[in-house]
Amino acid sequence: MDPIVAIAERLLGRADALADELTAAIRRAEPSYDADNLVPVEDLRTSVRNNVVYIFTRLAGGRQAPGLAPAxxxxxxRAEQGAPLPAILHSxxxxxxxxxxxxxxxxxPADRAEALLPAAAELWSLIDELSGAVTDAYRDNVAERARSSEQTRNAMLDVLLRGDTGDGSRLWESAATLRxxxxxxFVVAAARPDRPGTEAVPRAEESLRTKGIQSAWRVEIDAHVGVVVLTPRFxxxxxxxxxxxLSGGPVGLSExxxxxxxxPAALRQARLAATGADGVARYGEVPVATLLASAPDEAxxxxxxVLGPVLALPAVESDVLLGTLRAWFAAxxxxxxxxxxxxxxRNTVRYRLRRLEELTGRSLARPAGVAELHLALEAARILRLG
Structure with missing residues (x-):
């Protein structure tokens, strides 16, 4: 019989005693396991015995090894108990x-010379196999709980943003969950992303937390939305x-x-402010843009x-005329x-403005014409029509 097979079979017969001794050794070597409130002794011993049986069954050439399911x-x-992964790997x-x-x-002595060198490599390979299975399951559990936690946060934030508070108890439950x-x-922020379903304000919650500011954010299809708690100092x-x-795009803030x-009302304000914003805008700061954003069909x-004849021109000519009008208003x-x-x-600017007056039938020398052209230009910007 292969010497290592004989040794493994003898040690299998001592599995219970070895499990007791190894459990004690782990608790001495790793402080995280020396606290019963983290990993109970019996739980640790069960895992240790499973590993002892697995390793020596494999070393004995057993085809009926228990498999990696116990690991x-x-x-x-261990993930559910909160045991640190480094402590587990140390064990x-x-x-x-x-x-x-x-x-x-x-x-x-004869066995040591003949068989133990290859057996050492195999034993440590089995240790790596078991620790790898534990690590994968640990990380999968952590990731699953993180996803579950994120789903819960999103559901609680939805209660606040949509106003589905029932008898009011869900409101307080949501506040507690979101801390x-x-x-x-409070202020609601709504940021318009470059691409649907992405963060328009990178690491918004984390960056505010570093300043001692509580907030809760989530990504929606058309906006990155957050509820922020203001303080006297912030x-x-x-x-x-x-x-x-943090953001290079439009961000709207509610009152x-x-x-x-x-x-919910604050969310609507923030969304309207974001629609008309060029940068970060507070609701009420850009009343014309807010008014147009609140009535998109009318806008x-x-x-x-007003601008139909201009928009009907070839795109290059239309863009030149509207860009000139924007520059004139900005100046x-x-x-x-x-x-x-x-x-x-400057004569080029005058020519383009006269051309625009002819096409629209509005005069930039008359207040009514200026008002209508400015209103239409803002509406085109908000609706991204020109």
Whole structure:
């Protein structure tokens, strides 16, 4: 008989005693296992015995080895118990050293020379196999619980944003889950992403947490939405500056409000502000844009009625005329300033504006014409029509 097979069979007969000794050794070597409230002794001993039986059955050439299911179950349990993964892997190194010593003690001098060198490699390979199965199951469990936790957070945040609070108890349950106070000063932020379903404000919740600010965020198809708790030291102005540094796109903020039950109305304000925003905008700061965003069908009618003939031109010509009008408005009607911004002669700007007046039937010399053209231009920007 192969000497290592004989040694493994003898040690299998001592599986219970070895499990007792190895359990004690692990508890001495690894402080995390020396606390019964983390991993109970009997739980640890059961896992140790399963591993001892697995290793020596394999070394004995047994075809009916228990398999890796017990190791995977151990990995899941340790994750649920909160045992640190480094401590678990350390316990396997302790086990490898202990079991190799047991093999040496059970071997005769002749056996040591003939068979133990290849047996050492096989034993440590089995230790790696078991620790790998534990690690994979541990990480799978952690990932699954993280997904479950994220789903719960999204559901609780949905209660706040949509106002589905039932008798009110769900509101407080949601606040507790999201770690938000029931009363305070809140603001809803809505940021428009470059691509659907992505974070428009990178690491928003984490970055605010580093400043001591509580918030809860989630990604929706058309917006990245968050409920933020303001403080006396971190008010709306600081939030605007913070979000402006993090996001390069439009972000809308609601008016501050005192109770979470008002979050649905605040969400609507934030979305409207974001629709009309160029950067970070507070609800009420851009009243014309907010008005147009709140009535998109009517805004589209204004665009067609006022700018229809311009939009009907070839795209290149239409873009030139509308870009010139935007520059003229941005320059408060100063033709020379607009020309410098566009890198053209001021007479070119005058020509383009006259052409636009002819097409629209509106005069930039009359207040009513200026108002209608500005309103239509803003509506086109918000609706992305030109």
């Amino acid at each position: 995977r179950a151990t990995g899941r349990r 396997y190194r302790v086990a490898g050293t202990f079991l190799w010593s047991a093999v040496l003690d059970a071997a005769s 938000l106070p029931r009363q305070g000063t 008010g709306v102005d600081k939030l605007v500056a913070h979000l402006a540094r 501050p409000y005192p109770g979470l039950d008002r979050t 589209a009618t204004v665009v067609r009625s 408060d009607g100063a033709t020379s300033t607009a020309a410098a911004e566009l890198h053209v002669h």
